[in-house]
Amino acid sequence: MNAATPVVTNQIISSVNIQDEYTEITADAVPAAVKSTIEKSFVGSKLEKAWKNAKDEYKLEISKEGKKYTFFTDASGNIIKK
Numbered sequence: 001m002n003a004a005t006p007v008v009t010n011q012i013i014s015s016v017n018i019q020d021e022y023t024e025i026t027a028d029a030v031p032a033a034v035k036s037t038i039e040k041s042f043v044g045s046k047l048e049k050a051w052k053n054a055k056d057e058y059k060l061e062i063s064k065e066g067k068k069y070t071f072f073t074d075a076s077g078n079i080i081k082k
Contacts, residue, residue, distance in 0.1 A: 022051030022059050033077035034058055041079065042069070 045064040
């Protein structure tokens with residue numbers, strides 16, 4: 001009689017978090033062009049958090065009417081897709 005020997009495998013999953021590429025900055029460090037985009041494109045919203053990467057792209061978290069939204073812009077305030 002043979003007893004089955006269970007096979008144990010270890011799987012390492014490596015993932016890169018986009019957030020790691022960005023460094024949090026203060027709202028004062030966000031360029032005027034980016035702030036203008038927020039004011040024009042997201043009327044009535046408030047900038048909650050901002051991050052910047054080495055390519056001068058910004059990750060922005062805004063809130064409006066109790067909901068939070070995240071979007072990305074370049075230094076000129078152009079919205080970019082991520």
